[in-house]
Amino acid sequence: MTLFLVIVALAVLLPWAAAPAARRLAGLLPPREASLTLAGAAVLLAGGTVAALAGLFHVPFLAVLEQLRFAQVAADWPAVVPVSGAAGVLLAAQAVRLALAARRHRVLLSRAWELTGEGKADGDVLVVPGEEAEAFALPRYRGRAGRVVVTEGMLGVLGPTERAVLLAHERAHLGGRHHVLSAVTDFAAAVHPALAQLGPTLEFHLERWADEAAAAAVGDRKAAATAIAHAALAGSVGTGGRGGGFLSVSTGPVPQRVRALLEPVPAGPRGRGPRAAASGLVAAVLVSVLLALGLAYGLHEYVEYAARRIVGH
Incomplete structure (x- = not known):
């Protein structure tokens, strides 16, 4: 049992180093690759933690499947009950946190659609009356296709090119299904607290991804940088408006985003630093997955050994 506890401890602690x-x-990566890397790492690390805890929680049930009486297993292996119970408590807590996160996302989406109900559709754009300057990507909901939501106030402060940049930015969020990447990372953070630090980083890279798409759409990186800076300054950031919580042109550290657009198109990583970072992350994720697989195999062997020992009595 000591070996299994070590495996579980490693699986639970590993995300603190991997994040x-x-x-x-x-x-060190271009925005698209950076976003996919962060979301993928979050899912794999959270999955490894859940698998490790689920394996420990199922020890008594595996013993029953081996036709062992639970009382016998508990008598010969007294650590089974508290360890399995602790794993069950942690799994229950994770389930509650996941349910709360899912509910929060549903409420946010429902509220946003409700608050934009008075808008007028123009293709994939929903123009909402109001003097406040807001623009955000609203994902699909209950059969309604996703929309780029923009207020009349935001359209009024932007010039034609700036409007084109704004719409291209928000369309990139919808087309790339960035809300899915954001949601799965949020759910992973509900499973393991260490993964919460990935959320703000992912949000920044998703905005950079949309920024680059907008710059490519208008063919002018400087114009795109100017438009994003202008829209961000005009935007009602942090006021709890219609799009609070959704990906928007005003989201994230805007100065860094603008500075990145004034530089050449980002290329892939080069040099020893990126390779070392990639190797470290891949190693951490692989270790997490292998620990979960090793735990599953080890649990089976453990129950077999327990069966032989108890029957031998």
Whole structure:
């Protein structure tokens, strides 16, 4: 049982080391690859933790499947009951946190659609009356296709090219299904607290992804940078408006985003630093997965050994 506890401890503690490695690697990658790396790492690390806890929780049930009486197993292996119980409590807590996160996302989406109900549709754009300057990507909901939501106030402060940049930016969020990547990372953070630090980093890289798409759409990186800065300054950031919580042109550290657009198109990572960061992250994720697989195999062997020992009595 000691070996299994060590495996579970490693699976639970590993995300604390892997999350910073993922953030460092993301900073060395182009926006699209960085976003996919962060979301993928979050899912795999959270999955490894759940698998490890689920394996420990199922020890008594595996013993029953081996036709052992639970009382016998508990008598010969007294650690089974408290360890399995602790794993069950942690799994229950994770389930509650996941349910709350899912509910929060549903409420946010429902509220946003309700608040934009008075808008007028123009293709995939929903123009909402109001003097406040807001623009955000509203994902699909209950059969309604996703929309780029923009207020009359935002359209009024932007010129024609700036409007084109704004719409291209929000369309990139919808087309790339960025809300899915954001949601799965949020759910992973509900499973393991260490993964919460990936959320803000992912949000930044998703905005950079949309920024680059907008710059490519208008064919002018400087114009795109100017438009994003203008829209961000005009936007009602942090006021709890219609799009609070959704990906918007005003989201994230805007100065860094603008500065990145004034530089050449980002290329792939080069040099020893990126390779070292990538190797560290891949190693951490692989270790997490292998620990979960090793635990599953080890649990089976453990129950077999327990069966032989108890029957031998």
